[in-house]
Amino acid sequence: MSRFAFHQIALAGLLLSGSQFLAQAQTTSSSTTGSVVTTGIVGVTGAQTARLNVLNLQSVISGVIPELCPATLEFYDDTGALLKQVAVANILPATAASLVFKPPVPSAAANARAQIRAVVFTPSIDVSPVAVSTSTPIVPVGISCNVMASLEITDDSTGATHAFTTDLREMSPFRALPVSAAR
Numbered sequence: 001m002s003r004f005a006f007h008q009i010a011l012a013g014l015l016l017s018g019s020q021f022l023a024q025a026q027t028t029s030s031s032t033t034g035s036v037v038t039t040g041i042v043g044v045t046g047a048q049t050a051r052l053n054v055l056n057l058q059s060v061i062s063g064v065i066p067e068l069c070p071a072t073l074e075f076y077d078d079t080g081a082l083l084k085q086v087a088v089a090n091i092l093p094a095t096a097a098s099l100v101f102k103p104p105v106p107s108a109a110a111n112a113r114a115q116i117r118a119v120v121f122t123p124s125i126d127v128s129p130v131a132v133s134t135s136t137p138i139v140p141v142g143i144s145c146n147v148m149a150s151l152e153i154t155d156d157s158t159g160a161t162h163a164f165t166t167d168l169r170e171m172s173p174f175r176a177l178p179v180s181a182a183r
Contacts, residue, residue: 034123037168039151041078043113047156050075050101052118057146058093066093069145071122073099078115091147118151120168 044050056069069091075083088097103114122145153163 034121036119036121036171037149038120038171039118039165039168041115041117042151042153042163042165043115044101044103044153045111045113046103048103048153048162049156050103050116050118051152051154052099052101052120053096053150053152054088054091054098054120055096055148055150056091056093057148060093067145068125069093069122069147070125071097071120071145071147073097074119074121075099075101075116076119078117083116091145118149118168119171120147120149122147 042050052073052075054071054073058066058069060066070087070089071091072085072087074085077083083103084099084101086097086099091097099118101116103116125145148166149168150164150166151168152161152165154161
């Protein structure tokens, strides 16, 4: 293998292995791998409050120790700037965690809105399977806890819900095109 081809392969490997960190740097402050989901952009006025809820869908089973379920809940504006964040160390099975955001919108401005989106990051937790024999290789597996997120926009004066969604989409990881070998 030529020195040039080796460098191309090494560069491609670095780009591919680092892509997960590049994608998450734009989405969440965490540097670990996991699942990142987002809502679409919604408008919130100064008389409204946004609330991001995350429910751990793991069942409560008597006598069984539940899996760890950490999550980071975040709000971003339409330019990608982080507005508010909370890291939850563990959401117990069948319970929820929330993040409330009150936008800094001047109430005097007619039809003034903050354009925001909600993001939920659940890091992968390494799970090593038990080896059946010494000849069977053990491959650690990364799993994320199973959560359901919702975003609601409520009126501050009445408490009425103006908007509600559970439609979150997975954020696509950074993609690198393969480097073609020089001929």
